[in-house]
Structures are given as structure tokens and as C-alpha cells.
Amino acid sequence: MPDQRPSPEELLRRVEAEERQAGRGRLKIFLGYASRVGKSFRMLDEGRRRKQRGQDVVIGFIQSKVGPEVQCLVSTLEIIPGLKLQTGGTEEEVLDIVAILKRHPQVCLVDELARDNPPGSRNPKRWQDVQELLDAGITVVTAVNLQHIAELQDTIEKITGKRAQQSVPEAFIRSADEIVIVDAPPEDLQQREPGNAADTRRLSELREMALLVAAEVVDEQLHQCLQLQGVEMFLGSQERILVCITPRSNARRMLESGRRNAERFHCGFLAVYVRQTGLAPADEELVQKHLALAREFGADVHILDATDSAQAILDFAHAHAVTQLFVGHSLTSRWREVLFGNPLDQLIRAADAMDVRIFPHRASS
Amino acid sequence: MTPPATPARGRFEIFLGYAAGVGKTYQMLDAGQELRQKGVDVVIGYFEPHGRKDTISRTKGLESVPRRKLEYRGTLFEEMDTDAILRRKPEVCLVDELAHTNVPGSERVKRWQDVHVLLDAGITVLTSLNVQHLESLNDQIWQMTGVRVRETIPDWVVDQADEIVVVDVTPRALRHRLERGVIYSREKADKALENFFTEQNLSALREIAMRHVAHEIEEKLSAQDELAPEDGAVPSPVPADTPRRKECILICIDERPSSIVLIRRGRRVADYLRAECLAIYVCRDASLASLSAEDREAVERHLGFARNLRIHTEIVEGLDLAAGVVQFAHEHGVTQVFMGRSVSRNWKQRIHGSTLQRVVRLARDMEITIVAERRR
Numbered sequence: 034m035p036d037q038r039p040s041p042e043e044l045l046r047r048v049e050a051e052e053r054q055a056g057r058g059r060l061k062i063f064l065g066y067a068s069r070v071g072k073s074f075r076m077l078d079e080g081r082r083r084k085q086r087g088q089d090v091v092i093g094f095i096q097s098k099v100g101p102e103v104q105c106l107v108s109t110l111e112i113i114p115g116l117k118l119q120t121g122g123t124e125e126e127v128l129d130i131v132a133i134l135k136r137h138p139q140v141c142l143v144d145e146l147a148r149d150n151p152p153g154s155r156n157p158k159r160w161q162d163v164q165e166l167l168d169a170g171i172t173v174v175t176a177v178n179l180q181h182i183a184e185l186q187d188t189i190e191k192i193t194g195k196r197a198q199q200s201v202p203e204a205f206i207r208s209a210d211e212i213v214i215v216d217a218p219p220e221d222l223q224q225r226e227p228g229n230a231a232d233t234r235r236l237s238e239l240r241e242m243a244l245l246v247a248a249e250v251v252d253e254q255l256h257q258c259l260q261l262q263g264v265e266m267f268l269g270s271q272e273r274i275l276v277c278i279t280p281r282s283n284a285r286r287m288l289e290s291g292r293r294n295a296e297r298f299h300c301g302f303l304a305v306y307v308r309q310t311g312l313a314p315a316d317e318e319l320v321q322k323h324l325a326l327a328r329e330f331g332a333d334v335h336i337l338d339a340t341d342s343a344q345a346i347l348d349f350a351h352a353h354a355v356t357q358l359f360v361g362h363s364l365t366s367r368w369r370e371v372l373f374g375n376p377l378d379q380l381i382r383a384a385d386a387m388d389v390r391i392f393p394h395r396a397s398s
Numbered sequence: 399m400t401p402p403a404t405p406a407r408g409r410f411e412i413f414l415g416y417a418a419g420v421g422k423t424y425q426m427l428d429a430g431q432e433l434r435q436k437g438v439d440v441v442i443g444y445f446e447p448h449g450r451k452d453t454i455s456r457t458k459g460l461e462s463v464p465r466r467k468l469e470y471r472g473t474l475f476e477e478m479d480t481d482a483i484l485r486r487k488p489e490v491c492l493v494d495e496l497a498h499t500n501v502p503g504s505e506r507v508k509r510w511q512d513v514h515v516l517l518d519a520g521i522t523v524l525t526s527l528n529v530q531h532l533e534s535l536n537d538q539i540w541q542m543t544g545v546r547v548r549e550t551i552p553d554w555v556v557d558q559a560d561e562i563v564v565v566d567v568t569p570r571a572l573r574h575r576l577e578r579g580v581i582y583s584r585e586k587a588d589k590a591l592e593n594f595f596t597e598q599n600l601s602a603l604r605e606i607a608m609r610h611v612a613h614e615i616e617e618k619l620s621a622q623d624e625l626a627p628e629d630g631a632v633p634s635p636v637p638a639d640t641p642r643r644k645e646c647i648l649i650c651i652d653e654r655p656s657s658i659v660l661i662r663r664g665r666r667v668a669d670y671l672r673a674e675c676l677a678i679y680v681c682r683d684a685s686l687a688s689l690s691a692e693d694r695e696a697v698e699r700h701l702g703f704a705r706n707l708r709i710h711t712e713i714v715e716g717l718d719l720a721a722g723v724v725q726f727a728h729e730h731g732v733t734q735v736f737m738g739r740s741v742s743r744n745w746k747q748r749i750h751g752s753t754l755q756r757v758v759r760l761a762r763d764m765e766i767t768i769v770a771e772r773r774r
Contacts, residue, residue: 061568086578211568211570211571212568213566213567213568214564214566214608215566216563216564216565216566216611217563218411218561218563220561234619234622237615237618237619238619240615241612241615241616241619244564244608244609244611244612244615245608245609245612247566247608248605248608248609248612251601251604251605251608252605254601255598255601255602255605258597258598258601259598262598269538269541269542270542270601270602270603270605270606271605271609290765293671294670294671297670297671297672298670299609299612299613356770362758378755381739381754381768382739385739385770385771385773386770386771386773387770388663388767388768388769388770389767389768390734390765390766390767390768391758391765391766391767391768392765393761393762393763393764393765
């Protein structure tokens with residue numbers, strides 16, 4: 034997730050990267066949380082629509098077991114037959130890259146992105162085949178199941194007790210120009226495939242995960258889109274929590290709350306400390322303990338050097354699109370502070386684009 | 399004499415999109431067709447064709463219950479005929495645009511209230527909705543897009559759905575649909591592309607829709623766990639270190655319009671934290687007689703707005719706002735107080751501290767949240 038807005042150099046680099054990609058085909062992925070949600074149907078339906086609009090569309094690969102509705106769509110499109118390879122007595126079909134490149138359609142539909150190619154194939158993995166097509170300027174529309182995203186497989190195994198054999202690296206999924214979530218109620222899947230072992234609960238967990246993965250990708254693309262337009266905009270489509278650490282703050286309470294909130298909102302969780310000079314050793318030790326705790330709780334910890342701590346925190350919060358700022362206050366306030374305002378008041382007054390949550394300091398302070 | 403048996407409530411399924419034209423209605427009709435093919439008795443209760451050919455083709459073979467015609471200020475309006483659907487009594491009824499407001503003179507103000515009548519009669523309802531109609535998102539969406547959505551639906555209505563399905567297309571595809579004139583007329587489409595349907599607005603709404611449904615799924619799973627903890631269930635990712643008392647959010651309402659923002663945000667945060675949600679107004683007298691007519695009307699409107707979102711409201715008698723809030727909070731186990739920014743900063747307040755400062759000082763153990771201002 035992009036936390037920080039990029040420098041002009043970074044923007045330039047991105048523009049250059051885009052230019053390099055200019056001749057590249059677009060990658061569009063239909064992501065489903067389980068088999069039978071209707072990914073292949075959506076992919077082929079997209080092929081049908083594109084063909085209707087006059088684009089040159091072919092099928093590079095479609096699984097052999099399909100329902101009548103999918104079959105109906107398949108029959109309307111040109112198929113480039115796959116290569117049949119014999120491996121250990123079974124026949125496997127792989128994309129015929131040479132034939133597709135020779136035919137050079139505008140759009141190629143490739144089902145089951147996560148397939149491993151049998152030994153002796155041009156590429157070990159199908160996603161690498163797809164990469165070749167993209168490099169050749171062919172747009173690829175493909176379908177993938179959540180369980181095949183490599184980096185998610187440990188978590189998914191904990192949910193389902195099963196691990197898919199084949200996988201696609203998450204980076205490849207994220208490199209897609211467009212990603213579409215294919216959603217359906219778990220009950221529908223079970224009706225479509227009554228023997229399905231996965232129960233509704235596990236399916237629901239996978240479904241939630243797929244939506245969050247897609248939301249992350251969308252969030253990333255949204256930020257890139259805003260950055261490329263140079264828009265300094267605060268959309269708040271995703272919550273982000275920032276905990277401000279000071280020596281005397283009740284850091285444990287703030288961090289526990291921050292973590293719990295971040296879990297509920299499925300959002301970014303940051304902690305920041307503005308370095309104070311001349312701290313007593315005991316306070317310095319406290320700060321270090323707080324920061325260690327923040328890291329333990331999974332916060333993304335940042336230490337800032339600044340003379341104006343309120344302004345530094347504000348700038349940091351804006352740069353990281355923070356929606357909820359957690360700060361501590363001390364119960365004692367001196368008359369000077371009442372008259373001239375203390376840093377907390379300044380912060381509250383200035384941080385009007387985000388929620389500011391004030392936590393009491395520890396009772397002892 | 400035994401009372402007549404009430405039928406089991408119908409199933410309630412929502413197709414949720416992030417903008418017009420993503421294909422909610424299409425998918426709802428598709429689901430209806432699939433059911434009809436299985437022999438289920440399906441009717442269309444309300445369908446808004448918008449002249450979209452692809453969508454209209456999906457109604458083929460489905461029975462439509464004729465709409466009710468109503469005259470209002472000399473114009474003829476058509477609304478869903480809920481009574482006719484009840485008489486027809488199908489197993490499943492398809493109802494487009496759940497957030498729709500009925501024309502004045504209709505029996506019920508909102509279409510979702512008609513849907514409740516159908517559900518109560520045991521009819522399963524499939525319906526469509528865009529995410530921007532959710533009440534708690536109203537300010538955020540205005541801030542993002544500059545559009546103040548007028549037709550809103552309380553979040554709890556949507557929470558009650560047995561199922562919410564995301565209908566997704568990419569913003570690019572949606573913008574292409576607009577350009578081709580599939581969604582709106584040419585002229586309207588051009589305006590839409592410049593204003594609401596920008597890539598950034600669409601992406602942000604899309605992200606919100608995905609996160610919302612993910613949240614709904616998580617809430618359902620958690621509710622199931624509370625009802626029947628599953629044997630050998632996968633431990634929740636939240637470590638159960640210390641049993642926590644339930645969170646309770648208290649929203650401090652006043653007569654200013656910003657109270658509405660406060661209520662929406664408080665409701666949303668409470669939903670995510672599974673917290674209780676209360677709202678109070680502190681006044682010298684519970685009858686509000688000491689307020690000007692204008693202020694009284696505003697306060698009553700805000701309290702009504704909160705109740706509509708299923709927030710328990712009270713008027714607390716007290717001369718001192720800060721003390722009243724804190725005392726009520728302590729008595730009701732409040733863990734977090736939601737307040738707006740105080741605007742007046744006069745000399746007296748500088749000496750005695752603003753209400754906010756005083757609440758913070760008095761509140762001791764509670765957390766105080768000062769809600770963001772929504773500006774464009």
C-alpha cells in the first residue's frame with residue numbers, strides 16, 4: 034500500500050515506466066473466492082461483449098468441464114486450440130503461445146491463470162505465458178481463484194485445511210491493469226455443486242478475504258491515479274489510524290485500541306514519535322518501551338525530528354491519509370496553557386480533516 | 399382461539415453496486431431467471447428499465463406486477479404496488495432501487511419500508527442498491543465527490559439482509575459504458591463523466607463497496623460465533639488477551655447542522671467496533687422550552703435523525719454542558735464520547751476552558767473523539 038505521496042522524481046519514474054509499457058497489452062483479471070462463483074462465465078461474457086463491439090477476440094484456453102451457459106458463450110468465440118502434452122500417462126493442455134502470437138488477436142481469453150505447465154513446456158507457469166502475450170501487445174482477460182495467490186496460501190490453509198497445489202505470485206495479480214471481483218452468495222455455490230466439501234462458513238471467510246484483497250488493489254490504483262494527476266486529495270475511502278507516542282502517554286491503551294480498531298476496519302495502523310531532546314533517562318526508556326510495544330502490535334512505526342511537534346504530526350498524518358488520530362492528554366493543565374493553548378489544543382484545532390481521539394494519560398502521571 | 403400463523407420472514411438479498419450502470423439490476427434479474435428456471439414462482443415488483451436494452455432483455459418470461467399510478471401536483475407517478483404483490487403472493491419478488499423515496503401520498507415514505515412489508519408476508523425479496531445511499535457514508539461521499547446524495551437508507555436496513563452480493567465492474571469499463579450511451583443519454587453521460595463518474599470517484603466508491611460487504615460478512619460470521627461457538631473453530635485473529643467490557647459510544651448533539659455529521663460518523667464507528675450507540679442533548683429543561691423555536695426544531699430534528707439510525711436518544715437536564723455529558727456517560731458505561739469542534743472561542747472560554755477541554759478534564763477514564771469536519 035502506498036503510504037507516502039511520491040516525490041517528483043518518483044512520479045517521473047512512474048511516467049517513464051508507463052511509457053515503457055505503452056506497447057504492452059492490458060491485463061484484466063476476474064478474481065473469485067472459490068470455484069463455481071462464475072469467473073469463467075464473466076471472462077467469456079466480457080469476450081462476447083468486446084467481440085460485439087468489433088474487437089478481435091480469441092480464446093487461448095478454456096477448461097473442458099463447463100456448464101451449458103458457459104458452453105453457449107464458448108461457441109460464439111474463436112478458439113486457438115491448446116497444445117496437448119503427454120505427462121506420465123495423462124494428457125495436459127497448455128497454451129499454444131506460438132500459434133497465438135502468430136494469430137496476434139487484440140484480446141486473448143485465458144482461463145485458469147494459476148496452472149502449472151508440464152515439464153518441457155515453453156514456460157513453467159501459465160502466468161508466464163500470459164506475460165509473453167502481454168509483452169507482445171495482446172490484451173489478456175483471465176480468471177483466477179483466490180486460493181491460488183501464493184502469498185495468501187498459508188492463511189487460506191488455516192481456513193480450509195487445504196492448500197492448492199498451483200499458484201500465481203501476488204505481484205503478478207497486482208500488476209493487472211484491472212481487477213474485477215466475481216461475487217456470489219456461498220449458498221448459491223453449494224447449490225451449483227452440492228458435493229462441495231467447503232461449508233458456508235469457510236466460504237464466507239474466503240469471500241471476505243477476496244473482497245479485502247480486491248479493495249487493497251483498488252486502493253493502490255486509486256492512490257496512483259491521484260498521484261499521477263497531482264491531486265492533493267483526501268478521499269478517506271480507507272480508514273487509517275495514527276497513534277501519537279509521547280513519554281507520558283498511556284501508550285499501551287492507545288496502541289491496544291489502535292490495533293483493535295485497525296482489525297475491525299481492516300485498515301492501516303501507524304505510530305509516530307516526535308523526538309524530544311533532553312528527556313530524562315527514565316522518560317527516554319519509556320519512549321523506547323512504547324515504540325517496542327507499537328512494533329509488537331504490528332504498527333508501522335515512524336520517528337520524526339522536528340521542532341514543532343504538532344505541525345510535524347499533522348504533516349505526517351496528511352501525507353499518510355490518516356483518518357483517525359489518537360493522542361494522549363495530561364490531566365493537569367497550567368494556566369499558561371489555558372491562556373495560550375498547548376500543543377494538544379493546537380493539534381485538535383488544526384487537524385480538522387480527521388477524527389482526533391483523546392486518551393487520558395496513565396493515572397500516575 | 400389461536401392467532402393466525404405468521405409466515406416465516408422472507409429471505410432478503412441485496413445486489414450492491416458502487417454506481418449506476420455497474421449491472422446490479424441485470425444481475426438481480428439474472429438471479430430471478432435462474433430461480434424461475436428451477437420452478438420458483440418469481441415476479442417483478444418494480445423494475446426501472448432506464449432504456450437499457452441488455453437489461454430489458456433479462457426480464458423476458460418474468461411476470462411483472464403492474465405498478466400503482468399516483469398523481470402528485472398534476473404529474474402522474476408510478477410506484478411499486480405493494481398490495482397487489484401481497485395479493486399475488488409470489489415466492490420471490492424482484493424490487494429495483496431499494497433506496498427510492500416514494501412520491502408523497504404513497505402509503506409508505508420509502509421503498510425499503512414496502513420491502514419490509516413483503517418480507518414480513520414471507521416473500522423473498524431480491525433488490526438492488528448503490529453504496530452511496532448508505533446513510534452513514536453520506537458526508538464522506540459528499541466530501542469525495544461533491545454530490546450530496548438525497549435518497550439515503552439507514553445502515554441497519556442493509557445490515558438485516560440475509561445476503562449482500564457485490565456487483566463489480568472496473569471504473570474503466572463503466573466509463574466506457576457511459577461513453578457508449580448505454581447508461582444515460584448522450585448529454586447526461588457527458589456531464590456524468592466530468593462530474594460524478596471520474597475515475598477517482600468511481601475507484602473510491604468501489605473500494606468502499608468492497609470493504610462494506612467484507613465488513614457485513616465479518617459481522618455475520620461473528621454473530622454466528624456468538625450464537626453457537628463452533629467446535630474446533632479456527633481461532634479468531636484477535637487474541638483474546640483480556641476480556642473487554644462492551645464499548646459504548648455517546649454522541650453529543652446540539653442545534654448546529656454539524657450534529658448530523660457527528661451522528662453519522664458515530665453510528666459508523668459504533669457499527670465497526672460493535673459498540674452500543676447513544677445520543678444526548680444537554681439542556682436546562684427537558685421540555686426544551688428555554689430554546690428558541692428554531693433551535694428547538696433543530697435539536698428535535700437531530701434527535702429524530704439519530705433514532706432513525708437506531709441510536710437511543712435522551713435529553714439530559716443540566717445547566718453545565720460538560721458536567722451533564724460526563725455524568726451521563728459515567729452512569730451509562732460510556733467508553734467513548736463523540737463531540738464536534740467548538741466554534742466560539744471567547745475570552746471567558748479562554749479562562750475557564752472550552753466545553754471540550756472541560757469534558758476532557760472531567761471525563762477521566764473515557765476517550766473523547768472530536769469528529770472531522772467535512773468540507774470541500
